[in-house]
Amino acid sequence: RAVDSFLNYETVKYFNAEETEANRYDEAMKTYETMAVRSTTSLSVVNIGQGAIIAAGLMIMMTMAGFDIQNGHLTIGDFVAVNTYLLQLYLPLNFLGWVYRELRQALVDMERMFGLFDEKPDVADRDDAKPLIVSGGDLVFDNVHFSYGERHILKGVSFRVPAGKRVAIVGPSGSGKTTISRLLFRFYDPQSGSVRLDGQDLRAVTQNSLRAAIAVVPQDAVMFNASIGYNIGYGRSGATEAEIAHAAKLAAIDGFISKLPQGYETMVGERGLKLSGGEKQRVAIARAILKKPSVFLFDEATSALDSRTEKDIQQALDEVSENQTTLMIAHRLSTIIHADEIIVLSEGEVVERGTHQHLMRQQGLYNAMWQRQSAGFTDTTTSATSATSATSATSANSTSATPATDPLQPDNAAS
Incomplete structure (x- = not known):
């Protein structure tokens, strides 16, 4: 305790x-x-x-x-x-x-x-499990059902992430977005249906080979109490200093590291205490790049960041996942508008799918979520603008009501 x-x-x-x-x-x-x-x-x-x-x-x-x-x-x-x-x-x-x-x-x-x-593991390799062989990275969820005890989370979810494409999953809290990422990593197995990567059922391959093929950038990047170089190098055992530096450059964190007194040997502190949220996310991106995966998984990777940092991180994510099979789980819809397809979940079911423009024309759940988030942003911007305008107006009124007189000059009326 x-x-x-x-x-x-x-x-x-x-x-x-x-x-x-x-x-x-x-x-x-x-x-x-x-x-x-x-x-x-x-x-x-x-x-x-x-x-x-x-x-x-x-x-x-x-x-x-x-x-x-x-x-x-x-x-x-x-x-x-x-x-x-x-x-x-x-x-x-x-x-x-x-x-x-x-x-x-x-x-x-x-x-x-x-x-x-x-203790018996909930998920174990089969006796005849074979290493996963990834050729392109075609990912398929086929009629997947999953529940935690009596609570049904996924109810016949089906979608496909073609090789080299980006597919985003959005939906209200509790709709099953995070469960999909856990099934992809085989932290759990579906009760029915299947998850396949390049035609291979994930239950028929070894867990080590599966997880070696996938890199995740989570919402809360976990840092070890070690150097920045160690945390980046954790993505692939045996990586050279040159490879670590190259991954940091692709994640756009090499400039920050070069300004540190000890460079890549700088300690990040307990749970990355000495790094900001954006810096930790960039380290997590560099770690994922170093892994050289076949599939990228971005699990709400920017939801905890401010707007400017989110934009920078999102740009880095877009660059490193170019032409890579990418599954994005997002809360902020503005981060996934360029996805090749958007899957909308609600209560464990796929209720809508399509591009951003297509879903906006449908006037469905996605459109409602977009309008709600846009309204929140607009209200915040409007409030800030109104406050600024009110301050300016008050200053102008005060100036017009009180003549600007110089105490060192004689009063105009007196003269």
């Missing part, structure tokens, strides 16, 4: 929850203290018990040896030998308490470990 609180310290600060987290930590420590006392108590009972047994045995043996010496059956040397043997036996027995505690803890850890080993 302490690590979780430290990793999410910004959220803790935002909601003034330091005391709450401290109390949670205290509760966790109390639980740990209770278990530690219980373990120590059981160990103490063992130590006391074995100490009592050894002491009783030692006393009995010494007493019997004393009687035998008195009766002439043993010598003083025999008595010393018996005493020495008992002391040598006592130390290993005393060590048994520590062994008992360690063994008990080890058994608990082993039980957890074996429990993890017994």
Whole structure:
């Protein structure tokens, strides 16, 4: 819990929850203290018990040896030998308490470990799975059904992304857009229907070969607490410095990196704390470029950015995905108007499809979403313009109502 609180310290600060987290930590420590006392108590009972047994045995043996010496059956040397043997036996027995505690803890850890080993993955390669062979990158979702438990997410979704084309998927929240990306990566398998890449069912190929063929640029780019060069190079193991620099250039982040004191060796901090949102997205783009994939997946890659940064990032995405099979999942419709086809999802079903111009003429869900987003942008722009105009008008009225007189010059009326 302490690590979780430290990793999410910004959220803790935002909601003034330091005391709450401290109390949670205290509760966790109390639980740990209770278990530690219980373990120590059981160990103490063992130590006391074995100490009592050894002491009783030692006393009995010494007493019997004393009687035998008195009766002439043993010598003083025999008595010393018996005493020495008992002391040598006592130390290993005393060590048994520590062994008992360690063994008990080890058994608990082993039980957890074996429990993890017994977990069966939800998605596993078939025994006869073959490596994926990508020739062009033709992607097909064919009558795909998927649900999380009793909640149906996708209901017979079918579409095709031709090789070298860009297809965008849009729709309201909860319509199943992100689930499509998870099915493409085989984080899940569809309950019915199929997902095929160049005619090969994804369930019939190995997961390693599938994921090697796809590069994703997510909404929230995850950064390791390492150098920028390492984070870019994570896209392909064994990439050279020249290849990393070339990928950074294509993602238009090489200029920023060159201005840093340590260049590609500059540390980005925990979760990329030292980078802005746009810079992290460009690193994610460079990482995807370095992977040299057959299919690009842009999962709302610009939805968390401001308009200017979004435009720059979108331009970089368009350039790197030119003539590449690209699936774009978008929230802002302005970022996908140049897609070859737009798929509109609603409640897990494809309700509309076509180009931007075609969907706008249909006056359907896509048109309504576009108008809603455009109205929000227009309202914001209008409010800003009105505020500026009002400020200008107020300044003009103030100027006309109050004559501009110079205190160092005589009043016109007086003169």
